[in-house]
Amino acid sequence: MFFNHNKNKIITIIIHKNPDGDALGSSLALMIYFRKLNYNVNLISPTNYSEYYSWLPGIKNIIVLSDNNKFFVKKKILDSDYIFLVDLNNFSRIGELKEFIKNSKSKKILIDHHPYPLNFDIMFHDSNAPATSILVFRFISNMNNLSKIDKDIATCLYVGLMTDTGYFRFPSINSETHFIASILMKKGINIYKIYNQLQENYNENKLKLLSIALKNLKIIKKYNIAYTSIRSSDIFYPYQQGDVDGIINYGLSIKNITFSVFFFEEKKNYPIKISFRSKGKLDVNLFARKYFSGGGHKNAAGGIIKKSLSETIKYFLHIIPIFYKNFNF
Known part of the structure; x- marks a missing residue:
């Protein structure tokens, strides 16, 4: 064990911007676990x-960076003895926290499953793992502390597992995935409640935005591509983060479609956020890294571009034949 067993040592857990179910689930599970061991633990997110996900155990303990608490967050990070970077592979995903962490003399530990990670002091990395929650489970297991996993930790890990495997349907899942899920189930988690919170708890705005995205859906039959978009003027208020989650998956559910793209203009004159999903050998991580300053996994990635929405789509349509020709998809 690389920890000094002095419980006064400070641990800080960092997650990426706009955290998804795996980032939240894996980091919350790690936070609860360390607190059960009586460590002094902070969990910090660069954005809300x-x-x-507001129902997740321990989520109210997340310190969200804001203009009002930058000095407080900076001090927390600089005072840390150990910093865990969870579900992220480089500093570009943590915004302003990047400089605080770089200036910290703490030991930096990565727990992540995204490809091409930066090197940190200690690496718990496996790009073949279907979720970072798998790696947190392995981490706890390697410490011979599986008995410390209670219902709250199990719930958090299961949420990470479910969301990053597309509810156990992505090709990345294997026997270990289901084995870990079965152990978590034995901790008394409520699978129905978890599914209901994640998939049957939509607000009216989310469905309205989905209807707009479906109306805007276009197909490129030559390349088996489906793409859609939402403009800032389409957004209903009060809008909340997460209202467009899942839209990307509808394109990929169409027969013969192997590449789905969602363009999102969250605010006027802001960079366009783009989500990519694929089936089979088509590598959207490569596509996102090459053309949209992004990355992710082979079949699920994201990116951004500083253009208008119409310019972004025009650029996308221009590079598609080039990409398919050069990479023989």
Whole structure:
């Protein structure tokens, strides 16, 4: 064990901007676990999280960076003895926290499953793992502390597992995935409640935005691509982070479609956020890294571009034949 067993040592857990279910689930599980061991633990996010995850155990303990608490957050990070970077592979995903962490003399530990990670002091990394929650489970297991996993930790890990495997349907899942899920189930988690909170708890705005995205859906039959978009003027208020989550998956559910793209203009004159999903050998991580300053996994990635929405789509349509020709998809 690389920890000094002095419980006065300070641990800080960092997650990426706009944290998803795996980032929240894996980091919350780690936070609760360390607190059960009586460590002094902080969990910091560079941006707020979606209200759709507000029911997760321990989530109110997340310190969200804001203009009002930058000095407080900076001190927390600089005072840390250990910093865990969870579900992220580089500093570009943590915004302003990047400089605080770089200036910290703490030991930095990565727990992540995204490809091409930066090197940190200690690496718990496996790009073949379907979720970072798997790696947190392995981490706890390697410490011979599986008995410390209670219902709250199990709930958090299961949420990470469910969301990053597309509810156990992505090709990345394997026997270990289901084995870990079965152990978590034995901790008394309420699978129905978890599914209901994640998939049957939508607000009216989310469905309205989905209807707009479906109306805007276009197909490129030559390349088996479906793409859609939402403009800032389409957004209903009160809008909350998470209202467009899942839209990307509808394109990929169409027969013969192997590449789905969602363009999102969250605010006027802001960079366009883009989500990519694929089936089979088509590598959207490569596509996102090459053309949209992004990345992720082979079949699920994201990116951004500083253009208008119409310019972004025009650029996308221009590079598609080039990409398919060069990479023989």
